[in-house]
Amino acid sequence: xxxxxxxxxxxxxxxxxxxxxxxxxxxxxxxxxxxxxxxxxxxxxxxxxxxxxxxxxxxxxxxxxxxxxxxxxxxxxxxxxxxxxxxxxxxxxxxxxxxxxxxxxxxxxxxxxxxxxxxxxxxxxxxxxxxxxxxxxxxxxxxxxxxxxxxxxxxxxxxxxxxxxxxxxxxxxxxxxxxxxxxxxxxxxxxxxxxxxxxxxxxxxxxxxxxxxxxxxxxxxxxxxxxxxxxxxxxxxxxxxxxxxxxxxxxxxxxxxxxxxxxxxxxxxxxxxxxxxxxxxxxxxxxxxxxxxxxxxxxxxxxxxxxxxxxxxxxxxxxxxxxxxxxxxxxxxxxxxxxxxxxxxxxxxxxxxxxxxxxxxxxxxxxxxxxxxxxxxxxxxxxxxxx
Amino acid sequence: xxxxxxxxxxxxxxxxxxxxxxxxxxxxxxxxxxxxxxxxxxxxxxxxxxxxxxxxxxxxxxxxxxxxxxxxxxxxxxxxxxxxxxxxxxxxxxxxxxxxxxxxxxxxxxxxxxxxxxxxxxxxxxxxxxxxxxxxxxxxxxxxxxxxxxxxxxxxxxxxxxxxxxxxxxxxxxxxxxxxxxxxxxxxxxxxxx
Numbered sequence: 039x040x041x042x043x044x045x046x047x048x049x050x051x052x053x054x055x056x057x058x059x060x061x062x063x064x065x066x067x068x069x070x071x072x073x074x075x076x077x078x079x080x081x082x083x084x085x086x087x088x089x090x091x092x093x094x095x096x097x098x099x100x101x102x103x104x105x106x107x108x109x110x111x112x113x114x115x116x117x118x119x120x121x122x123x124x125x126x127x128x129x130x131x132x133x134x135x136x137x138x139x140x141x142x143x144x145x146x147x148x149x150x151x152x153x154x155x156x157x158x159x160x161x162x163x164x165x166x167x168x169x170x171x172x173x174x175x176x177x178x179x180x181x182x183x184x185x186x187x188x189x190x191x192x193x194x195x196x197x198x199x200x201x202x203x204x205x206x207x208x209x210x211x212x213x214x215x216x217x218x219x220x221x222x223x224x225x226x227x228x229x230x231x232x233x234x235x236x237x238x239x240x241x242x243x244x245x246x247x248x249x250x251x252x253x254x255x256x257x258x259x260x261x262x263x264x265x266x267x268x269x270x271x272x273x274x275x276x277x278x279x280x281x282x283x284x285x286x287x288x289x290x291x292x293x294x295x296x297x298x299x300x301x302x303x304x305x306x307x308x309x310x311x312x313x314x315x316x317x318x319x320x321x322x323x324x325x326x327x328x329x330x331x332x333x334x335x336x337x338x339x340x341x342x343x344x345x346x347x348x349x350x351x352x353x354x355x356x357x358x359x360x361x362x363x364x365x366x367x368x369x370x371x372x373x374x375x376x377x378x379x380x381x382x383x384x385x386x387x388x389x390x391x392x393x394x395x396x397x398x399x400x401x402x403x404x405x406x407x408x409x410x411x412x413x414x415x416x417x418x419x420x421x422x423x424x425x
Numbered sequence: 426x427x428x429x430x431x432x433x434x435x436x437x438x439x440x441x442x443x444x445x446x447x448x449x450x451x452x453x454x455x456x457x458x459x460x461x462x463x464x465x466x467x468x469x470x471x472x473x474x475x476x477x478x479x480x481x482x483x484x485x486x487x488x489x490x491x492x493x494x495x496x497x498x499x500x501x502x503x504x505x506x507x508x509x510x511x512x513x514x515x516x517x518x519x520x521x522x523x524x525x526x527x528x529x530x531x532x533x534x535x536x537x538x539x540x541x542x543x544x545x546x547x548x549x550x551x552x553x554x555x556x557x558x559x560x561x562x563x564x565x566x567x568x569x570x571x572x573x574x575x576x577x578x579x580x581x582x583x584x585x586x587x588x589x590x591x592x593x594x595x596x597x598x599x600x601x602x603x604x605x606x607x608x609x610x611x612x613x614x615x616x617x618x619x
Contacts, residue, residue, distance in 0.1 A: 208460060
């Protein structure tokens with residue numbers, strides 16, 4: 039059934055379709071209507087889940103960990119400062135191999151106090167062992183919640199899906215809500231191999247000495263190495279069932295492109311609009327959408343960008359003292375492997391921090407700059423900065 | 426693509442109006458996108474909400490700077506904010522006011538329509554007399570003047586999106602459809618009667 043729906047509620051309905059057992063969330067700013075809707079669905083009996091209202095985001099993740107360890111399907115949502123407060127437990131939940139799913143609404147971190155969109159909050163959690171997916175529209179948001187459980191439970195790793203504040207979270211657009219039976223056939227009930235069970239006791243969170251810790255870390259990385267293929271299949275299978283396939287990276291007009299935009303989130307949608315305009319004028323611009331950020335889809339990125347001459351990475355984030363984060367990651371994926379990917383010039387643009395509006399003209403300016411310049415002259419090209 | 430901006434005051438229902446309008450267009454097979462002013466809302470402060478409508482998937486995700494038409498929910502906003510900002514020449518300005526279109530001479534570059542949505546809302550018991558809820562009424566007037574969307578679609582969307590007093594909201598919308606006044610030099614686009 040198609041409905042006009044805001045991004046926040048697309049998350050809520052994704053969680054409902056996934057038949058989550060436990061939702062634990064802190065309800066105060068920077069929280070969104072994601073959990074407001076879920077609490078109403080639970081209170082009205084439209085959802086058979088336990089809603090736990092906790093006193094902080096740290097406690098929200100702790101509650102999800104308990105629920106997940108006991109064999110429940112756990113969900114939470116947060117944003118910016120709330121995600122930052124969870125940081126310790128993000129490591130704990132991935133180390134504990136708990137397939138929790140969390141939605142993060144990309145908001146800028148304060149101070150200065152700001153609730154508008156920026157990607158730094160989620161990207162700053164890149165080393166926590168969580169998978170990360172960035173969404174382009176509200177349909178993808180709903181679908182990604184469901185696919186996230188499919189992926190998380192196969193890997194025994196937590197998954198974060200990310201949506202831009204306001205541009206998706208508070209924007210209404212058409213969303214197709216799949217039939218529950220269809221999702222039930224895609225996502226069977228969660229049956230963990232090991233769970234907290236008084237009849238079959240195990241030790242959880244025990245001390246691990248240097249004799250074993252190293253290998254446990256290796257196993258986590260080994261699982262991450264499998265994640266790209268698991269995620270790709272999950273998207274493919276979803277497409278077969280629901281009619282909307284997804285991949286971990288998605289090329290658009292890439293094959294013959296002289297300039298390739300690399301972006302994530304709603305910057306992708308704006309880029310598509312600009313690419314369509316340029317293509318009408320006969321200018322060969324293409325796109326590589328980074329849907330999955332962790333694990334970084336290195337292999338696919340290398341394959342798809344092999345032989346490209348110029349790449350424009352658009353970052354709505356910054357690693358202070360370094361550069362835009364997608365820019366760093368892309369360079370790390372493409373260079374130093376002697377794999378014949380060629381040596382494209384990579385231009386790193388930073389734009390729209392703290393929710394400053396990104397227009398089609400801004401994206402066109404990025405494309406023009408990249409077309410015009412022979413090679414990149416600086417690691418950060420600031421777009422729209424008032425100097 | 427059509428882009429519309431709705432001006433209101435915090436608490437007046439501009440965001441709900443944008444959602445109802447988006448739903449009405451969706452019912453007619455259009456692609457839609459609607460969103461509020463991004464940020465924090467204070468009751469009584471000037472706010473805006475936006476709608477994009479197109480025959481194909483809407484990819485642009487920036488703010489709306491050059492709307493085709495504007496809806497003004499509160500007559501006092503005409504003097505408080507520049508409701509014509511970026512408005513395309515010849516675009517509609519639909520104002521909730523008891524005044525006549527010809528009284529808005531300073532806006533003569535645009536097509537003016539007025540409707541006493543506050544009076545209509547109060548008559549149908551929507552909100553209070555001091556604080557009428559005008560968002561459903563004014564959408565009926567919008568359907569009439571622009572002809573972009575059928576009144577039936579607006580009424581259907583109201584029935585789905587408004588949680589209470591559905592009948593009163595529908596009646597208010599119909600009455601605004603009938604009673605909206607337009608600049609006399611403009612021909613009516615919508616011929617359908619409620």
